[in-house]
Amino acid sequence: MARSWSLEGGLKLKNMFGYADVWDGSVSYGWDQTTEVSTGVSLPRMKKWPSPVFARASLLSQDWQKFSSYKEQALGFGLGLLSTRNHELAYNLTWRNLTDPSQMAGDSVRRQLGHSLLSTLKYTFKIDKRNSSLRPTRGYAFSSTTLFAGLSPDSRSARFLRQECDFRYALPLGFYNTALNLGVSGGVIFPWGKGFLDRPSSLPDRFFIGGNTSPVCSLGGPSSVLGFKCRGLGPTELRRRSKDQPDGDGDSSVASERDAVGGDLGVSAFADLSFDLPLKALREAGIHGHIFASTGNLVKLTENEWRKLSTKSFMQSFRSSVGCGLIVPTKLFRLEVNYCHIMRQFEHDHGKTGVQFSFSSPL
């Protein structure tokens, strides 16, 4: 699965067997509490196959204990079947285990703890005609990722369909290198198979909105609304009540923390106006300013919740934020220092008005 890593170290060996094969091993650390150890091989030409083929084995660990009371370990094998500039098709077989060492998880997270096998086929179509991924001022980008899980004769493997789309458009305004960036992202996940209407979706595969990633650069589905903390927007549920917590005058929702459980349907959008700053030194360093507005929503559809959803209620439950800030596009990453003002959030969201840092890796 293509990921954006903040820190990565690797070793590469080329042409070990004389087929222009490239072997590599790497250790990576990502923004989203993810650690991965992987090894793989890629063949630029395999007989008459039109594109390079790669195979990869990886061991991945994600720690979501703080936000959702679970940890994820995944042992996976991936096979890249098609890899061109615009199209990517890959098969993955993954053994995933969700645990809760803290034993504080809420009801729906507890139900999902355990082992599962994912046999998935992932197709990505991507076209990026923007002039820059760090500071786009012209062009458009579109990305569509379809993940089909359950490609296995064994009905006990995880079965769901996940679709996400991103669209970005950068419009130059013709003065001070000003550009208006618009973007919208959406995603939906739904289980399939026997009894799918009554089954919840797979927790780690749901959509979670929030965090420090700038939506301008990334094309990874609805993942970020500036001003909201990691997994800070969307459905939540009460955690287990600890024996040490006071009764809180009988109000358990105040005494207990909450787990972010993600959503099955997520939408986010933003408008970002970037401009050069008056100081020449800052312009030469590429440091520029921006003002932005972003919005997003995340809802549950499974377990018959979709029956209660209406367009009106969905539109009325959008959260939003506005702000301004400085962008420092370094060669390694894009750093944003923003002042965010939360315009709208709901009771259990974690949006915070104030100064925030945001990081993005150029992809």
Add this chain to the structure above:
Amino acid sequence: MSMEDSREGKLTLVTTKPCFGLPTGCPNCLPVYFYLKFARLPFDLYFNSTFPDSDQIPYVESGCYVAYNNEKGGVIDCLREDGIVDLDSDFRTIPEWISMKAMVSSWLVDALVYELWVASDKTAVQKIYFSDLAWPIGTILHLKQSYAAKLHLGVTSENAERIETEIYSKASLAYGALSTQLGDGSFLFGDRPSSLDALFLGHTLIALQVLPDASVLKSKLLNFSNLVKYTEKLSTELIDPSAQSAVPAWSRVPSSEGNPSTSTNKSGGFSNWSSKPKSKPKKERTEEEKKFRRRAKYFLTAQLVSVLVFLSLFGGSDAGEVDFDEGDEGIDYYD
């Protein structure tokens, strides 16, 4: 939710899936089922078939309240300490009851573990724990749990026969003692059930319905007809999915009056093993410490970001240049 609310709200018992005609086939889960049945507490059953190596299952939940199997000596002790139900208030001062409970919790648990994971052909445990897992995962976990069982019992190729003899001998002694204690009575002690009855009933039902006919443990149990009758009678009364009974007054204890546990009950059985050592509980941090750690984290992050920004803006080499790979010459990529 206060403890009052959790007592009033309906309980849910989370176990492994039903099989062999039992509400759950797991030797750890079945005693808890019977304990709640003896207490006549209304509860729902929920099945978790994807976590066979968890030491948290079985657990009882009601809203935000959860009593895990790997806490405080097990689910039954948790329920007692939290004031949900206590069937043992009249028995904890009886030395014979305490020693019999220790015997059931150790000798008979080990005997069943041995029979299921070592002596038998493993089809029973496959059905109880791994049948709902995809094949490669189920197979690997089965091997892992079998190894853990042997490790727990101390079985090696050199001492296998000796361990087996020892286990069956202790089981026979235990059955003999329990048979003598039971006599013609309905319960092991007095005229009301206790957690000892729940533990023993769970054991005997698994031994009689899950173990194959060729099982040595099963044949030893069948030698004691009063134990078999006791099992049949209680299982017929209690295994009824539609039964919804009222709560008698003696099964409830206010949490403020709970006595410290003197039970020597183990915190579960074979499926509670983990090859990983349990992590120590984190020390409670004061608010000041938490604030200090948060500020320290922000400070260090700001320092790191400043260094990185400095290096990337004013550093010598241009890390943005493409590294041409000589090995890619002459290779065409199609769009």
